[in-house]
Amino acid sequence: MAFASKSPWVIHYDASSCNGCDIEVLATLCPGFDGERFGVINTGNPKHADIFLVTGSVNHQNIDVVKEIYDQMLEPKVVVACGICACTGGIFRDCYNVIGGVDKAIPVDVYAPGCAVRPEAIIDAIVEGVAVLDQKSKALKAQKKRGGE
Amino acid sequence: MISILIGTIAFAILAPVVGCLLSGFDRVVSARMQGRVGPPILQPYYDVRKLLEKEHASVNAAEGVYVTCALVFAVLAGGIFFGGGNLLMCVFVITLSSLMFIVAAYSTRSPYAEIGAHRETLQVMAYEPMVLLMAIAFFMATGSFDVNAVLGLDAPIITTAWLAFLGLLYILTIKLRKSPFDLSMSHHAHQEIVRGITTEMSGPTLAKVEIMHWYENVLFLGWIGMFFVWGSPISIALTLVVMVLVYLLEILIDNNFARVKWQLMLKSAWVVALLAGGVNIAVLAFL
Numbered sequence: 441m442a443f444a445s446k447s448p449w450v451i452h453y454d455a456s457s458c459n460g461c462d463i464e465v466l467a468t469l470c471p472g473f474d475g476e477r478f479g480v481i482n483t484g485n486p487k488h489a490d491i492f493l494v495t496g497s498v499n500h501q502n503i504d505v506v507k508e509i510y511d512q513m514l515e516p517k518v519v520v521a522c523g524i525c526a527c528t529g530g531i532f533r534d535c536y537n538v539i540g541g542v543d544k545a546i547p548v549d550v551y552a553p554g555c556a557v558r559p560e561a562i563i564d565a566i567v568e569g570v571a572v573l574d575q576k577s578k579a580l581k582a583q584k585k586r587g588g589e
Numbered sequence: 590m591i592s593i594l595i596g597t598i599a600f601a602i603l604a605p606v607v608g609c610l611l612s613g614f615d616r617v618v619s620a621r622m623q624g625r626v627g628p629p630i631l632q633p634y635y636d637v638r639k640l641l642e643k644e645h646a647s648v649n650a651a652e653g654v655y656v657t658c659a660l661v662f663a664v665l666a667g668g669i670f671f672g673g674g675n676l677l678m679c680v681f682v683i684t685l686s687s688l689m690f691i692v693a694a695y696s697t698r699s700p701y702a703e704i705g706a707h708r709e710t711l712q713v714m715a716y717e718p719m720v721l722l723m724a725i726a727f728f729m730a731t732g733s734f735d736v737n738a739v740l741g742l743d744a745p746i747i748t749t750a751w752l753a754f755l756g757l758l759y760i761l762t763i764k765l766r767k768s769p770f771d772l773s774m775s776h777h778a779h780q781e782i783v784r785g786i787t788t789e790m791s792g793p794t795l796a797k798v799e800i801m802h803w804y805e806n807v808l809f810l811g812w813i814g815m816f817f818v819w820g821s822p823i824s825i826a827l828t829l830v831v832m833v834l835v836y837l838l839e840i841l842i843d844n845n846f847a848r849v850k851w852q853l854m855l856k857s858a859w860v861v862a863l864l865a866g867g868v869n870i871a872v873l874a875f876l
Contacts, residue, residue: 443642446635474625476616479632485784487646487791490639514792515644577642 444490444516444577445570447479451489452522453509455542456532457496460556461523465493468559468566480566486512491569493562494542497525497532503545510546516576518569520550523557530555592737596672600804601664608803609633611810615840622844637799643792648697655693656790656797662686663804670811673737677724683808684720686801687713690786697789705786709773711851715858716760722866726753727815729873742819749873754816756865758835760858764809766802767839769846770854810836 450469454462469475469482483489486509498506510519521542524530529540542548549572552565613630620627629635647653666683669675687709694706724734730746731738739746747754763770774785790798813835814828 443635443638447632447639471623471625474620474627476620476628476632477626479628479635483784485788487789488784488787488795490643514646516642580644581642 442574442577445574448491449481449483450491452493455496457525461495464556468562473559492519495522497529498539498545499537506545518549518573520565521548524553524555527551593672593674597668600667600671604807605803608807637796640796651696659686659689660801663801667808675734677734694786699789702788705773715855716763719756719760719862726750726869739818745817745819747816752865752869759861767843769849
């Protein structure tokens with residue numbers, strides 16, 4: 441059994457949006473919704489995080505930041521796109537400076553649409569992401585074993 | 590010597606179990622204080638197991654070695670204490686463990702980890718005088734630096750060294766890195782410049798840090814308990830009750846106070862050390 445699913449530590453980054461989804465992400469971790477029931481801890485450090493919650497669309501200014509945070513996270517890791525802007529670019533998708541959803545920069549595992557995304561949807565997405573995390577953890581273990589032989 | 594060896598082995602095996610449950614208890618009680626359900630009591634164990642499963646990465650080879658040294662010295666300090674050994678030696682070895690942890694953070698050359706390391710150094714400076722005065726007060730109350738001397742007493746040393754106990758209670762918050770004195774590394778979300786002293790520690794290295802904290806917490810509660818033990822079996826039960834109460838008090842403090850500036854921490858800790866430790870030692874000298 442993999443322990444990755446029992447303690448998903450999250451980091452959140454607001455790419456470029458109205459900030460509404462970012463506030464919902466923080467609301468998810470507040471006492472009302474109590475993400476810690478599932479072992480969720482909000483870390484400010486990509487090196488400690490397992491799940492990357494991105495809100496907002498990607499543009500030319502922040503694409504490098506999103507990639508940098510993703511690169512600093514250790515395997516196994518999961519990316520959750522929170523809100524419609526992070527999923528597809530949302531209402532900003534036609535803007536001259538917007539590249540699109542987060543998947544234009546880094547591989548996304550779970551999409552959580554909504555404007556703004558509801559805390560319930562974020563918790564659902566995290567629980568979904570946790571299953572992916574488990575698979576990746578098992579794959580990593582198998583890879584380690586093969587490397588050892 | 591044999592007792593210290595047995596003490597070290599027993600501490601090495603039992604302390605993580607107790608420390609892990611204590612940490613889980615801490616998180617559940619904190620959650621209830623904030624009106625939340627909170628994580629399962631074994632959450633710290635899950636966290637550590639997960640960290641051990643993560644990919645191994647480090648900015649240099651030295652960091653992991655220093656953290657391992659910090660862990661080993663923490664085990665040794667606990668072994669010396671619970672084996673009934675020299676209290677002063679226990680104090681020095683646990684300080685060495687703290688220093689190794691600080692050096693580990695400095696070795697990464699990350700500006701964020703360095704800020705954490707600076708602050709951890711300040712914390713060591715803040716609590717160390719009181720810890721040393723506590724050891725001296727212990728010597729004056731029992732006539733020996735050996736921890737097992739308390740087992741031969743007619744009355745617990747809290748009766749003569751209660752001022753030093755209060756001083757220890759004050760700096761215990763700093764030692765456990767609880768708010769308002771969690772300057773170097775906060776376990777609360779987003780209170781920190783990235784992640785303080787553990788910024789560059791990740792995966793298995795961070796797991797070692799967590800386990801080290803379990804050992805430390807058990808040892809520091811042992812210091813609290815030492816004040817209540819005397820040559821009677823009832824004292825063990827009393828000690829356990831006191832330790833639980835003190836830990837609950839620490840959780841209460843943790844949840845009710847915002848972080849202070851380092852100036853206030855340093856000054857207040859030294860004033861407390863001087864008043865509580867100094868006066869207690871002076872009184873014991875005249876008794």
